Amino acid sequence: MREVAADVAAERVTRAATVRDPLVVARHVGGRALLHLFTIVVGALLMVPFAWALIGSFKPETEIKTLPPTFWPSHFVWGNYVQVWISSYFTNWVANTFLITIIATIGAVLTAAFAGYAFARLRFPGREIFFGMTIATMMLPYEVTLIPTYLEYYLLGWLNTFLPLTVPYWLGGGAFFIFLFRQFFMTIPIDLDEAAKIDGADHFQILRLIVLPLSLPVLAAAGILSFIGNWNSFVLPLIILNDPQKFTLSIGLRYFQMQPSGDAMPTDDLLLAGSILMTIPIIAIFFVGQRYFVKGVVLSGLKG
Amino acid sequence: MAQLVGAQPALSPTRRRRSGVARQEAIFAYIFLAPWILGFVFFVAGPILASLVLSLTTYNIVQTPKFVGLGNYVQAFTQDPLFWGSLAKTFIYAAVVVPTGVGGALLVAILLNQGLRFTNLYRTIFFLPHLTPVVAAVFIWEWLLDPTFGFINNVIFVVAHVQGPGWLGSPDWALPALILIAFWAIIGGDMMLIFLAGLQGVPPELYEVASLDGANAWRRFWNITLPMISPTLFFNSILAVIGALQTFTTAFVATQGGPSYATYFYALHIYNTAFSYTEMGYASALAWIFFIILIAFTYVQFRASTRWVYYGGEVKS
Numbered sequence: 001m002r003e004v005a006a007d008v009a010a011e012r013v014t015r016a017a018t019v020r021d022p023l024v025v026a027r028h029v030g031g032r033a034l035l036h037l038f039t040i041v042v043g044a045l046l047m048v049p050f051a052w053a054l055i056g057s058f059k060p061e062t063e064i065k066t067l068p069p070t071f072w073p074s075h076f077v078w079g080n081y082v083q084v085w086i087s088s089y090f091t092n093w094v095a096n097t098f099l100i101t102i103i104a105t106i107g108a109v110l111t112a113a114f115a116g117y118a119f120a121r122l123r124f125p126g127r128e129i130f131f132g133m134t135i136a137t138m139m140l141p142y143e144v145t146l147i148p149t150y151l152e153y154y155l156l157g158w159l160n161t162f163l164p165l166t167v168p169y170w171l172g173g174g175a176f177f178i179f180l181f182r183q184f185f186m187t188i189p190i191d192l193d194e195a196a197k198i199d200g201a202d203h204f205q206i207l208r209l210i211v212l213p214l215s216l217p218v219l220a221a222a223g224i225l226s227f228i229g230n231w232n233s234f235v236l237p238l239i240i241l242n243d244p245q246k247f248t249l250s251i252g253l254r255y256f257q258m259q260p261s262g263d264a265m266p267t268d269d270l271l272l273a274g275s276i277l278m279t280i281p282i283i284a285i286f287f288v289g290q291r292y293f294v295k296g297v298v299l300s301g302l303k304g
Numbered sequence: 305m306a307q308l309v310g311a312q313p314a315l316s317p318t319r320r321r322r323s324g325v326a327r328q329e330a331i332f333a334y335i336f337l338a339p340w341i342l343g344f345v346f347f348v349a350g351p352i353l354a355s356l357v358l359s360l361t362t363y364n365i366v367q368t369p370k371f372v373g374l375g376n377y378v379q380a381f382t383q384d385p386l387f388w389g390s391l392a393k394t395f396i397y398a399a400v401v402v403p404t405g406v407g408g409a410l411l412v413a414i415l416l417n418q419g420l421r422f423t424n425l426y427r428t429i430f431f432l433p434h435l436t437p438v439v440a441a442v443f444i445w446e447w448l449l450d451p452t453f454g455f456i457n458n459v460i461f462v463v464a465h466v467q468g469p470g471w472l473g474s475p476d477w478a479l480p481a482l483i484l485i486a487f488w489a490i491i492g493g494d495m496m497l498i499f500l501a502g503l504q505g506v507p508p509e510l511y512e513v514a515s516l517d518g519a520n521a522w523r524r525f526w527n528i529t530l531p532m533i534s535p536t537l538f539f540n541s542i543l544a545v546i547g548a549l550q551t552f553t554t555a556f557v558a559t560q561g562g563p564s565y566a567t568y569f570y571a572l573h574i575y576n577t578a579f580s581y582t583e584m585g586y587a588s589a590l591a592w593i594f595f596i597i598l599i600a601f602t603y604v605q606f607r608a609s610t611r612w613v614y615y616g617g618e619v620k621s
Binding site: 032035036038039042043046047048049050052053056064065066067068069111112114115117118122123124125127130133134137139140141142143144145146147148149150151152154168170171172173178202203204207228231232234235239249250251253254257268271272274275276278279282283286287290294297298 | 326329330333336339340344346347351354415420433439440445447452454458546552557574579587588592595602
């Protein structure tokens with residue numbers, strides 16, 4: 001939090017200093033305009049694919065591949081969205097993805113908060129070793145554990161269920177989030193705990209009544225990061241799930257692309273509509289929690 | 305808790321209370337850490353050991369594993385043509401994506417650090433590509449990169465009056481196409497936000513002093529900004545290298561490694577070996593070779609960093 005506050009402060013200072021800086025004041029207005037122009041051009045280039053796909057998703061099938069390509073659809077077709085939704089198991093995929101993402105996110109945030117609290121505020125034998133191991137797992141490439149965990153799920157009979165996509169997230173939530181919570185909790189004054197302890201509160205109560213209410217920014221940041229990560233997750237569902245009805249959106253969309261629906265391959269207008277549908281919840285979440293999201297990323301970066 | 309405290313009658317009341325508190329604290333710590341410890345044993349430490357053991361066997365899930373010593377490793381280095389090929393593709397990809405991606409992200413962050421109006425709006429727009437799920441992004445790009453009907457080749461035709469390349473369907477252009485998609489997705493993403501925070505941590509006085517000394521914008525960037533954000537640059541470079549070497553989903557969805565292995569990255573090789581051919585032992589060996597390569601790369605970067613990363617002032621925090 002201190003970092004973030006310092007950031008905001010630094011931003012203000014930078015702005016203020018920029019205004020006072022005689023060279024900058026003397027700089028031509030044209031320079032600013034040029035910077036704006038350059039920024040807009042870069043932004044526009046980055047926006048082109050998504051914007052073009054959004055427009056394309058409303059084009060009728062016959063217009064999706066024409067020469068030369070039309071910019072604006074000759075008439076807007078909402079039917080692509082309806083058709084992609086009713087074809088294949090799209091409804092299942094949306095429901096599955098929401099279910100898995102929400103369960104995994106709650107588990108990750110909750111259990112990582114507990115672990116982060118232990119590392120930040122409790123003294124116990126082995127703390128340094130445990131924390132060192134936590135940090136070390138952040139460096140581990142997923143390829144190394146992918147095969148044994150797959151075999152583990154196979155032995156447990158968990159293949160083709162949602163368990164591998166949810167249960168592990170309730171077991172600590174991953175080193176990154178533990179680290180994130182620890183860093184944040186360390187900035188909350190320990191005196192608050194002492195006062196609560198005198199009043200007879202145990203650590204469950206301190207965490208629930210004192211630390212967590214002060215940690216909404218980092219809870220939101222972890223929640224958003226975890227939601228996006230799980231929503232977009234590809235490799236794990238790919239190896240775990242093999243019944244199309246149980247697919248998540250990411251592997252479902254790919255299945256939809258490869259699997260002829262009826263007698264014809266799905267046309268690009270449907271794939272575009274599906275892609276847009278899959279992206280909308282992520283963008284919505286990002287817009288709602290943008291401030292916290294940025295803080296979360298920055299907190300991890302500066303401390304790493 | 306009461307009986308635990310009572311079990312130490314020899315201690316003076318204050319010492320007894322203090323050690324009781326310490327013990328209580330430790331017990332709570334282990335309760336709080338219990339989920340993580342369970343997860344660590346079953347999904348991290350256990351699998352690492354299992355993977356190491358598996359890599360010394362041949363195992364196809366149906367039959368019991370057969371111990372082959374270092375045979376898998378020898379096979380990878382001497383008999384597997386896809387091993388060297390996929391490693392080469394992965395490194396070529398990373399060699400382009402890391403410098404351009406890190407440089408691009410820094411450039412975007414510098415743009416957003418100029419105190420322009422609408423900076424928040426610009427930041428949101430720059431961040432959108434990074435948010436797009438990889439599968440959705442690949443579908444969008446497949447359509448944009450369609451050799452005949454695609455937006456990109458039509459723009460190329462209008463501007464340069466030449467027929468653009470075959471992109472994802474062409475052995476020569478599939479890798480550049482994936483690099484283009486990656487570049488689009490990362491220059492406005494996490495790395496940019498981290499750079500932005502780093503840039504905002506540079507004390508403004510340094511720029512004021514340099515300006516008074518007559519340093520121009522380029523010199524201020526080279527002699528102040530770059531050294532001051534070098535820890536951030538280092539952090540982002542490490543992440544970028546690890547991320548680029550692990551690339552899987554884009555290639556898997558867009559090209560499946562083709563055409564004719566033009567985009568067959570190392571992660572795809574591991575995946576295919578394990579899940580298409582169920583050679584779990586050999587795939588584990590491939591994963592371990594990869595792990596060792598990553599560690600070696602990170603180690604080299606850390607060693608080299610002592611020469612160019614400046615820790616000092618507020619940036620290190």
